[in-house]
Amino acid sequence: MPTVASLPSIVGPAQLQLRGPVCMCQSHCQVMKCNFQINYVKCEHMVTEQDISKLLSFLKGLSDQVSDVSSSIQSLLKKVDSGEISTSKGITFLEVKYHLLLSYLMNLTYVMLQKTEGRKLSGCPAVDRLVEMRTVLERMRPIDQKLQYQVDKLVKTALTGAIAENDPLRYRPNPANLRSKLEEEENQDESSEEEEEEAKPKKYVPPKVVAMHYDGDETVKQRQEKQLEKAKKRALSSALMQELKGEYFDGPEEVREGVNLHRLKEDKEARHKIEYEEDYFVRLPVTRKEKQAQRRLATTSSLKSLTRFDDITALDQTREDMPAKKKKLPSKLRKKLQKSAAKKRKRKF
Numbered sequence: 001m002p003t004v005a006s007l008p009s010i011v012g013p014a015q016l017q018l019r020g021p022v023c024m025c026q027s028h029c030q031v032m033k034c035n036f037q038i039n040y041v042k043c044e045h046m047v048t049e050q051d052i053s054k055l056l057s058f059l060k061g062l063s064d065q066v067s068d069v070s071s072s073i074q075s076l077l078k079k080v081d082s083g084e085i086s087t088s089k090g091i092t093f094l095e096v097k098y099h100l101l102l103s104y105l106m107n108l109t110y111v112m113l114q115k116t117e118g119r120k121l122s123g124c125p126a127v128d129r130l131v132e133m134r135t136v137l138e139r140m141r142p143i144d145q146k147l148q149y150q151v152d153k154l155v156k157t158a159l160t161g162a163i164a165e166n167d168p169l170r171y172r173p174n175p176a177n178l179r180s181k182l183e184e185e186e187n188q189d190e191s192s193e194e195e196e197e198e199a200k201p202k203k204y205v206p207p208k209v210v211a212m213h214y215d216g217d218e219t220v221k222q223r224q225e226k227q228l229e230k231a232k233k234r235a236l237s238s239a240l241m242q243e244l245k246g247e248y249f250d251g252p253e254e255v256r257e258g259v260n261l262h263r264l265k266e267d268k269e270a271r272h273k274i275e276y277e278e279d280y281f282v283r284l285p286v287t288r289k290e291k292q293a294q295r296r297l298a299t300t301s302s303l304k305s306l307t308r309f310d311d312i313t314a315l316d317q318t319r320e321d322m323p324a325k326k327k328k329l330p331s332k333l334r335k336k337l338q339k340s341a342a343k344k345r346k347r348k349f
Contacts, residue, residue, distance in 0.1 A: 110126045235315050
């Protein structure tokens with residue numbers, strides 16, 4: 001058994017306490033003191049020569065990595081100071097995150113130094129700072145996940161120098177997708193009503209932006225397939241297909257009033273409005289759009305459909321046969337073109 005005088009040469013003075021030597025973990029060893037002799041019990045947390053050699057190899061590799069990182073940072077700083085790299089349009093969120101990570105590593109290194117020197121960590125301000133920064137970094141994780149897609153796309157574009165065809169980057173807003181409800185109502189009005197409204201003074205009404213479906217992640221192939229699917233559904237619901245279906249259907253023939261599908265839709269909306277008025281004893285106002293729809297239905301004639309068949313060519317089309325979609329002109333430009341065309345016709349006569 002080793003004596004108390006020979007203990008420092010065996011376990012070192014840093015591991016001595018009032019009750020005898022303990023291991024580095026200072027919690028799992030059992031030390032029994034009796035008649036100035038100590039029964040030394042081995043613990044799995046004791047530091048061995050093999051652990052020390054591993055630690056030295058890790059420290060050497062860490063020093064090499066730190067030197068490489070410092071040289072890279074110095075070269076980047078020189079480029080930033082000379083103006084080769086612009087940081088004015090960077091993401092400020094990433095800058096805050098990097099500052100927090102750097103401060104976290106500095107405080108963590110200080111805590112490791114305190115532990116290696118055998119000092120107490122109770123009341124150490126570095127531990128409080130580590131807890132605070134750890135909490136902030138965890139709260140920043142949802143924002144980091146939301147920005148991950150944009151950062152990956154920007155890094156990929158910077159490395160390759162080109163945008164992928166199947167997954168294009170579309171960060172610029174498209175003004176053609178912003179449609180106003182007021183402009184849609186004005187386009188549906190007749191020319192005579194538009195002239196009368198332009199003569200009267202109007203109060204300013206702020207424009208209302210219609211919610212549009214975002215198709216930035218869709219490819220041209222997917223958009224063409226959706227257009228083809230819509231065209232096939234429209235062709236299957238046409239009057240010609242309904243007549244063919246009724247002719248070859250084995251069930252009893254259904255007799256109804258000879259109206260088109262558009263008139264059936266208008267009649268359904270009118271019945272719904274009448275039922276609402278009768279149930280709640282209120283009179284709903286008739287909008288200008290409804291008045292125009294009633295006038296169109298009153299003047300609609302079915303004679304023009306005698307020599308014209310519905311377009312059902314979409315049923316036999318593929319994606320390659322779909323025509324290219326034309327861009328819709330803005331309402332102001334379309335009105336100017338219509339006015340200029342009307343003036344040219346007047347000059348001819």
